Amino acid sequence: MLLDVTRHHEAPLTAERLFAWQASLFPAGYSGLHRIRTGSLRGDEPMQVISGSVGRERVHFTAPPRDGLEGELDRFMAWFNAAPADLDGLIRAGLAHLWFVTLHPFADGNGRLARAITDMALSQDERQPMRFFSLSAQILRERESYYDTLGRTQRGGVDVTDWLAWFLTQVEASATAAERTVANTLAKARFWLRHQTTHLNARQRKALNRLLDAGPEGFEGGINTRKYMSLTKTSRATAYRELADLVKKSCLSATGGGGRSSGYAIIW
Numbered sequence: 001m002l003l004d005v006t007r008h009h010e011a012p013l014t015a016e017r018l019f020a021w022q023a024s025l026f027p028a029g030y031s032g033l034h035r036i037r038t039g040s041l042r043g044d045e046p047m048q049v050i051s052g053s054v055g056r057e058r059v060h061f062t063a064p065p066r067d068g069l070e071g072e073l074d075r076f077m078a079w080f081n082a083a084p085a086d087l088d089g090l091i092r093a094g095l096a097h098l099w100f101v102t103l104h105p106f107a108d109g110n111g112r113l114a115r116a117i118t119d120m121a122l123s124q125d126e127r128q129p130m131r132f133f134s135l136s137a138q139i140l141r142e143r144e145s146y147y148d149t150l151g152r153t154q155r156g157g158v159d160v161t162d163w164l165a166w167f168l169t170q171v172e173a174s175a176t177a178a179e180r181t182v183a184n185t186l187a188k189a190r191f192w193l194r195h196q197t198t199h200l201n202a203r204q205r206k207a208l209n210r211l212l213d214a215g216p217e218g219f220e221g222g223i224n225t226r227k228y229m230s231l232t233k234t235s236r237a238t239a240y241r242e243l244a245d246l247v248k249k250s251c252l253s254a255t256g257g258g259g260r261s262s263g264y265a266i267i268w
Contacts, residue, residue, distance in 0.1 A: 005116045006130055009123035012081045015073065021116060025109040036107040041069055047104050051147065060151045063104035073105050089125025094167035096121050102154055115139060133178035138170045187268055188212040198249050203232040204242055208251060211266045222255055222263040
């Protein structure tokens with residue numbers, strides 16, 4: 001579904017396309033233990049967005065009545081496909097997410113479809129067939145504030161300012177997180193390029209990769225003899241000797257004041 005959203009972002013958003021995406025999320029026709037409608041709009045029963053454990057459910061949102069849903073969905077798709085030239089692309093993506101998830105046209109999968117439509121809008125805005133940052137992952141990280149902001153907006157009339165402010169904040173946070181991931185990946189590549197001829201055993205490489213994957217700020221306190229022993233399953237004497245060897249080979253630098261507080265950090 002996500003590949004179709006991004007690779008074919010220029011293709012129109014149609015009911016058939018939405019039905020195919022939703023059906024692909026539930027190939028067996030079940031959501032958990034419950035059989036649901038797939039590849040078609042939801043039924044006449046009331047639709048609510050609920051979270052929380054059994055007996056402590058919290059209703060975030062009650063979807064519009066089923067009557068007239070086809071027409072409302074057609075209005076949404078006509079607006080989305082028209083792509084107004086005077087509307088900022090990020091604002092359009094935020095409005096599309098809010099509009100679709102408020103319609104809640106399917107029995108299940110509406111949140112994932114709303115995020116997919118958002119990715120489609122962003123791909124159209126960037127004119128790129130791939131996504132370089134994941135807004136879906138950022139929304140999942142901020143799930144609680146997402147539901148709170150969405151619920152307030154859906155109950156608050158036609159003013160969507162707070163929702164758009166929240167949405168744009170998440171776009172920025174998602175792009176920043178992606179930039180950090182790319183920077184760490186490049187730093188790791190540069191490190192191994194410098195040490196491509198350095199002789200290291202498997203334990204040393206494992207420890208270095210753990211430090212590199214964590215990033216400059218990710219491995220609190222660096223690594224010490226105790227951590228190295230735990231990570232590589234080796235003796236204290238071997239850990240001390242191999243760490244000293246990594247310092248000698250300019251892979252690590254010593255930190256701390258010696259003794260129990262001594263540690264080692266990557267030389268980026």
